[in-house]
Amino acid sequence: MKYFEDYRIGERFVTRGRTITEADIVMFAAFSGDWYPLHVDVEYAKNSPFGERIAHGMLVLSATSGLMPLYDMAIVAFYGMDKVRFMAPTKIGDTLRIEMEVLEMRDKGEIGGVVTFENRIKNQRGEDAALTITKVMIGKRPVE
Amino acid sequence: MKYFEDYRIGERFVTRGRTITEADIVMFAAFSGDWYPLHVDVEYAKNSPFGERIAHGMLVLSATSGLMPLYDMAIVAFYGMDKVRFMAPTKIGDTLRIEMEVLEMRDKGEIGGVVTFENRIKNQRGEDAALTITKVMIGKRPVE
Amino acid sequence: MKYFEDYRIGERFVTRGRTITEADIVMFAAFSGDWYPLHVDVEYAKNSPFGERIAHGMLVLSATSGLMPLYDMAIVAFYGMDKVRFMAPTKIGDTLRIEMEVLEMRDKGEIGGVVTFENRIKNQRGEDAALTITKVMIGKRPVE
Amino acid sequence: MKYFEDYRIGERFVTRGRTITEADIVMFAAFSGDWYPLHVDVEYAKNSPFGERIAHGMLVLSATSGLMPLYDMAIVAFYGMDKVRFMAPTKIGDTLRIEMEVLEMRDKGEIGGVVTFENRIKNQRGEDAALTITKVMIGKRPVE
Amino acid sequence: MKYFEDYRIGERFVTRGRTITEADIVMFAAFSGDWYPLHVDVEYAKNSPFGERIAHGMLVLSATSGLMPLYDMAIVAFYGMDKVRFMAPTKIGDTLRIEMEVLEMRDKGEIGGVVTFENRIKNQRGEDAALTITKVMIGKRPVE
Amino acid sequence: MKYFEDYRIGERFVTRGRTITEADIVMFAAFSGDWYPLHVDVEYAKNSPFGERIAHGMLVLSATSGLMPLYDMAIVAFYGMDKVRFMAPTKIGDTLRIEMEVLEMRDKGEIGGVVTFENRIKNQRGEDAALTITKVMIGKRPVE
Numbered sequence: 001m002k003y004f005e006d007y008r009i010g011e012r013f014v015t016r017g018r019t020i021t022e023a024d025i026v027m028f029a030a031f032s033g034d035w036y037p038l039h040v041d042v043e044y045a046k047n048s049p050f051g052e053r054i055a056h057g058m059l060v061l062s063a064t065s066g067l068m069p070l071y072d073m074a075i076v077a078f079y080g081m082d083k084v085r086f087m088a089p090t091k092i093g094d095t096l097r098i099e100m101e102v103l104e105m106r107d108k109g110e111i112g113g114v115v116t117f118e119n120r121i122k123n124q125r126g127e128d129a130a131l132t133i134t135k136v137m138i139g140k141r142p143v144e
Numbered sequence: 145m146k147y148f149e150d151y152r153i154g155e156r157f158v159t160r161g162r163t164i165t166e167a168d169i170v171m172f173a174a175f176s177g178d179w180y181p182l183h184v185d186v187e188y189a190k191n192s193p194f195g196e197r198i199a200h201g202m203l204v205l206s207a208t209s210g211l212m213p214l215y216d217m218a219i220v221a222f223y224g225m226d227k228v229r230f231m232a233p234t235k236i237g238d239t240l241r242i243e244m245e246v247l248e249m250r251d252k253g254e255i256g257g258v259v260t261f262e263n264r265i266k267n268q269r270g271e272d273a274a275l276t277i278t279k280v281m282i283g284k285r286p287v288e
Numbered sequence: 289m290k291y292f293e294d295y296r297i298g299e300r301f302v303t304r305g306r307t308i309t310e311a312d313i314v315m316f317a318a319f320s321g322d323w324y325p326l327h328v329d330v331e332y333a334k335n336s337p338f339g340e341r342i343a344h345g346m347l348v349l350s351a352t353s354g355l356m357p358l359y360d361m362a363i364v365a366f367y368g369m370d371k372v373r374f375m376a377p378t379k380i381g382d383t384l385r386i387e388m389e390v391l392e393m394r395d396k397g398e399i400g401g402v403v404t405f406e407n408r409i410k411n412q413r414g415e416d417a418a419l420t421i422t423k424v425m426i427g428k429r430p431v432e
Numbered sequence: 433m434k435y436f437e438d439y440r441i442g443e444r445f446v447t448r449g450r451t452i453t454e455a456d457i458v459m460f461a462a463f464s465g466d467w468y469p470l471h472v473d474v475e476y477a478k479n480s481p482f483g484e485r486i487a488h489g490m491l492v493l494s495a496t497s498g499l500m501p502l503y504d505m506a507i508v509a510f511y512g513m514d515k516v517r518f519m520a521p522t523k524i525g526d527t528l529r530i531e532m533e534v535l536e537m538r539d540k541g542e543i544g545g546v547v548t549f550e551n552r553i554k555n556q557r558g559e560d561a562a563l564t565i566t567k568v569m570i571g572k573r574p575v576e
Numbered sequence: 577m578k579y580f581e582d583y584r585i586g587e588r589f590v591t592r593g594r595t596i597t598e599a600d601i602v603m604f605a606a607f608s609g610d611w612y613p614l615h616v617d618v619e620y621a622k623n624s625p626f627g628e629r630i631a632h633g634m635l636v637l638s639a640t641s642g643l644m645p646l647y648d649m650a651i652v653a654f655y656g657m658d659k660v661r662f663m664a665p666t667k668i669g670d671t672l673r674i675e676m677e678v679l680e681m682r683d684k685g686e687i688g689g690v691v692t693f694e695n696r697i698k699n700q701r702g703e704d705a706a707l708t709i710t711k712v713m714i715g716k717r718p719v720e
Numbered sequence: 721m722k723y724f725e726d727y728r729i730g731e732r733f734v735t736r737g738r739t740i741t742e743a744d745i746v747m748f749a750a751f752s753g754d755w756y757p758l759h760v761d762v763e764y765a766k767n768s769p770f771g772e773r774i775a776h777g778m779l780v781l782s783a784t785s786g787l788m789p790l791y792d793m794a795i796v797a798f799y800g801m802d803k804v805r806f807m808a809p810t811k812i813g814d815t816l817r818i819e820m821e822v823l824e825m826r827d828k829g830e831i832g833g834v835v836t837f838e839n840r841i842k843n844q845r846g847e848d849a850a851l852t853i854t855k856v857m858i859g860k861r862p863v864e
Contacts, residue, residue: 016611016613016617016620016791017613017617017619017620018177018611018616018617019616019617019618019619019629021455021598021599021602022453022454022455022598022599023453023454023455023458023597023598023599023602023603024175024602026453026455026456026459026599027175027455027459027602027603027606028175028206029321030318030319030321030459031168031171031172031175031206031207031318032206032207032209032210033162033207033209033210033211033317033318033321033323034209034210034214035210035321035448035450035498036214036215036219037448037449038219040450040451041448041449041450041451041527042451042525042527042556043449043451043527043556044448044449053451056209056222057222057224058202058205058206058209059206061202061205062172062175062176062202062203062206063175063176063177065176065177065178065200065202066176066177066178066179066611067177069791070178070180071180071736071789075180075182077230078200078201078230079229079230080201080227080228080229080230080274081225081227081228082226082227083224083225083226083227084224084225084226084228085223085224086221086222086223086224093618095617095618095619124618124619130224160323160325160329160332160503161325161329161331161332162323162328162329163328163329163330163331163341165310165311165314165743166310166311166741166742166743167309167310167311167314167315167741167742167743167746168314170311170741170743170744170747171314171315171318171743171747173609174606174607174609174747175606177605177606177609177611179609179736179738179786181736181737184738184739185736185737185738185739185815186739186813186815186844187737187739187815187844188736188737197739210323213503215448215501237330239329239330239331268330268331304647304755304757304761304764305757305761305763305764306465306755306760306761307760307761307762307763307773309742309743309746310742310743311741311742311743311746311747312463312746314743315463315746315747315750316463316494319456319459319460319463319494319495320494320495320497320498321450321495321497321498321499322497322498322502323498324502324503324507326507344497344510345510345512346490346493346494346497347494349490349493350460350463350464350490350491350494351463351464351465353464353465353466353488353490354464354465354466354467354755355465357647358466358468359468359592359645363468363470365518366488366489366518367517367518368489368515368516368517368518368562369513369515369516370514370515370516371512371513371514371515372512372513372516373511373512374509374510374511374512381762383761383762383763412762412763418512453599454597454598454599455597455598455599455602458597458599458600458603459599459603461753462603462750462751462753463750465749465750465753465755467592467594467642467753469592469593472594472595473592473593473594473595473671474595474669474671474700475593475595475671475700476592476593485595594753600751603751604751604782607744607747607748607751607782607783608782608783608785608786609738609783609785609786609787610785610786610790611786612790612791612795614795632785632798633798633800634778634781634782634785635782637778637781638748638751638752638778638779638782639751639752639753641752641753641754641776641778642752642753642754642755643753646754646756647756651756651758653806654776654777654806655805655806656777656803656804656805656806656850657801657803657804658802658803658804659800659801659802659803660800660801660802660804661799661800662797662798662799662800706800
């Protein structure tokens with residue numbers, strides 16, 4: 001278990017990867033209720049600037065959220081995000097991973113501290129698919 | 145279809161609602177791969193500050209993203225978010241809707257313009273479950 | 289395997305049962321894209337004539353379609369339905385089964401014949417939840 | 433919101449589209465429990481008259497049911513269907529949309545009226561995949 | 577309904593088939609929480625000994641468990657398995673069926689008896705994908 | 721990453737937990753195609769020895785398979801299981817975790833070795849829900 005005290009500003013991690021499949025897009029359209037034709041209508045997508053269906057922005061954030069080593073992090077709460085940008089379209093067959101960097105750490109006393117991560121969601125071509133500035137409250141090491 | 149020219153700063157909408165169920169939490173844990181015990185382990189959650197399982201932040205964003213009247217909006221692209229804050233926990237049985245307000249509009253020329261929405265995700269008790277500042281590129285009305 | 293020749297007008301079957309759960313309603317809303325509030329918004333449903341969420345009509349037809357002994361039927365094609373009526377609301381926790389009766393048989397020559405079933409979808413209170421007149425093309429017993 | 437008084441006999445609409453994917457067929461087989469080999473066994477389907485897996489008839493009805501502009505319709509209840517015919521097989525990759533036409537309107541007094549739609553489910557080749565005569569009870573415009 | 581007395585040692589059955597799709601692998605990764613890259617990361621799998629993604633062993637057991645004619649078997653309880661071996665990788669597009677053989681029968685008195693099956697899970701190339709020795713308690717024919 | 725050399729006979733681990741919900745049972749019935757009434761028919765289950773629906777044995781194995789710290793294990797292949805026993809029924813709301821113990825280790829040379837785990841799947845009442853003897857081929861630490 002990694003506690004607040006165990007993080008260092010500038011520290012970097014790379015997560016494992018996950019390929020975004022056609023099934024993921026259908027499942028996310030289903031879950032979210034967002035069946036915008038650009039995501040789920042092949043004929044419409046052919047005539048779009050992308051030429052094919054692309055993944056929802058929220059799919060990219062959701063499907064990669066579980067790539068982080070969550071069970072090793074002493075998470076207290078997910079505060080939010082200060083910035084989310086979608087930079088390159090995620091297409092069927094793209095494999096995403098996150099390059100995480102600790103940007104900032106704020107000690108909040110006994111309860112823990114807020115760690116700010118810059119998360120670059122990269123595809124297999126090395127492009128940034130998305131970028132988030134994510135803030136998580138992380139607990140301190142319990143006193144024995 | 146609502147085009148860039150049809151929006152007004154200060155305009156407000158309220159979406160329909162959706163109840164977040166235990167099934168939603170299981171399905172989102174499955175889709176995202178985030179099985180953090182606070183979301184999916186009843187025994188763990190009993191001893192947490194919330195006393196019960198709570199929905200993932202990303203679930204709240206994803207499940208409400210399809211509540212917006214997307215098929216009536218001439219969306220070109222989802223730019224990103226400038227701020228995301230989770231304010232109250234979303235528990236099993238909570239019903240969420242979005243109160244949207246047009247905060248800002250930037251004309252980008254022929255292609256359309258960026259509309260910035262403040263989206264307050266409210267539960268049935270009137271509490272803010274989450275807040276996002278969301279930027280969407282919206283197309284202009286086609287010339288006949 | 290049951291072939292066209294093996295059916296008799298007036299013959300009746302009762303299928304096994306399946307309980308319709310909250311998860312089924314969420315999953316069907318997701319699959320179909322029909323998130324009408326009567327099905328998925330607890331607050332809205334409370335104020336409806338039913339007082340609670342009810343299953344989609346198509347959910348009732350879909351979830352019971354697999355209760356029929358399909359793998360024992362020499363199905364060639366599903367022709368269609370001559371009538372579909374929804375008679376009693378299906379609520380969370382209702383258990384459905386089908387009472388099937390062979391209404392009509394039309395020999396179509398070598399390929400098989402069309403068997404018309406009256407399918408009564410009954411709940412555990414003995415009420416008719418729905419009724420369909422369903423036509424299926426069923427093959428003839430292969431000549432050895 | 434479109435009320436009973438807002439419909440006209442002969443009025444037509446075309447919905448947005450949705451591509452039926454392999455994932456949809458697997459998900460519908462799962463939900464319905466109908467794993468008939470024609471839908472889910474590639475080897476079996478190769479030797480069928482269709483030469484490949486085809487979508488379930490109920491899948492076609494269910495997956496298109498959410499394409500209708502449901503949230504803009506003052507639906508009171510889904511009465512049923514007077515006719516359902518499956519005309520062309522729906523294959524993986526086909527994109528379906530509904531061409532709806534108001535066939536009949538029956539005023540039922542204060543509660544609303546029954547609107548009968550002829551729904552042609554068309555694929556991207558312009559073929560009729562299925563046709564339904566669908567009856568929906570639609571409410572009247574509330575008196576202010 | 578087939579009761580304990582209706583089985584014979586050495587009796588063999590072959591089930592219907594099911595093609596394992598990319599969607600199945602994604603859905604099983606989701607359900608189980610096992611996103612090991614060999615199953616869901618195309619780039620990783622390319623460099624593995626298999627050269628492509630392969631199905632989870634548990635997926636193979638789960639997806640074929642429903643191919644057995646369960647509703648015709650007077651099952652009292654699933655005892656367990658004495659042996660499970662995964663012999664050939666199951667790849668996307670493989671179609672699995674089970675060749676079942678009754679290996680052993682133990683009468684347990686009034687309640688029924690334990691039937692031991694050797695289940696060979698075969699793919700469309702005739703290879704053994706997996707083998708299980710499975711023990712099921714099966715009830716006796718009720719006395720009229 | 722934990723390699724073959726890093727395991728010790730007699731070593732024990734306890735995984736995180738996961739509550740088995742009604743949604744899990746429906747989702748697993750759907751995925752596996754096993755809709756045996758004991759799992760999915762409330763009325764049938766009421767009259768069974770268990771008095772309520774119970775989870776599929778394979779659901780218990782599948783849903784817990786992802787609880788193991790898989791991404792930290794240098795897994796080469798999942799060999800199989802030497803024994804699987806279902807000991808106590810898993811009911812809706814039960815929370816499962818695995819107590820793993822290294823029973824045996826067989827060095828297979830350069831490729832790695834087979835580690836045999838005794839996995840006790842325990843519920844929140846401390847009962848053994850199931851037990852497996854599971855064999856996994858684990859790679860050796862790469863030479864730098």
